[in-house]
């Protein structure tokens with residue numbers, strides 16, 4: 070992956086490329102932003118650009134160095150992930166030890182520390198020592214969802230690279246060109262991902278979210294038909310599907326959000342569930358604004374109760390009956 074081909078993040082890419090062409094690359098960078106935005110993808114591309122000798126301001130993407138960096142086989146490029154829940158002191162000690170050696174093949178070494186906020190306190194202290202006196206020709210690329218979970222002493226030694234959401238049309242294009250998803254499905258995944266290319270890619274590759282979506286629209290049918298017996302049965306089944314319940318409620322929320330947006334604005338381009346536009350138009354007109362606002366409140370309330378471990382089955386039953394029009 071070369072920097073120019075990473076989707077979105079125009080500003081971040083410019084900062085990194087300027088640093089390279091102007092020969093003032095910092096010793097440490099912290100890529101921070103929501104999960105699924107592409108922090109690690111961009112950090113990897115930056116590592117490739119720093120190691121490849123063919124390109125200026127970017128990797129060439131074709132040489133042996135680039136191939137090996139992409140495959141995680143290049144001897145001067147190290148990637149640290151949490152081992153279990155945390156990045157542990159042993160991992161950082163190993164990094165500290167290796168960082169003393171000269172580069173093996175390139176003229177520099179790169180350490181990518183993914184999910185840096187998962188470092189234990191000891192690990193973070195150890196890394197801080199390394200960052201305080203960085204070995205020559207060694208660069209550290211950290212990624213974190215929440216920079217405030219890192220010790221400020223580490224953050225202050227990094228150049229911050231904020232990473233935000235990616236425009237939906239770029240995500241759609243990536244899904245079509247890189248994964249071969251059809252344009253309609255790509256548009257849908259892009260909308261559902263809410264600007265997170267990692268999430269869109271996972272949906273497209275696993276199809277898992279499509280199963281969740283089928284469940285959601287099965288539920289929507291039952292709600293539309295005021296099928297109370299069916300809804301109670303569904304609540305019972307969802308009790309056994311706790312792993313997907315949160316996603317189901319998220320997507321149900323998006324469905325009601327879409328209806329409300331449609332009722333208020335009538336603008337198709339604001340709709341997320343674009344493949345269900347006809348259904349959306351029919352449902353929302355029949356539902357009306359007040360019912361939709363109330364339904365959204367009810368779903369949010371149920372979500373928060375479930376997070377607080379209130380009786381799951383009861384919460385779901387109450388929610389589904391409230392969503393049906395008889396309530």
Ligand SMILES: [Zn+2]
Nearest residue numbers: 121129132135
């Ligand atoms: Zn190259």
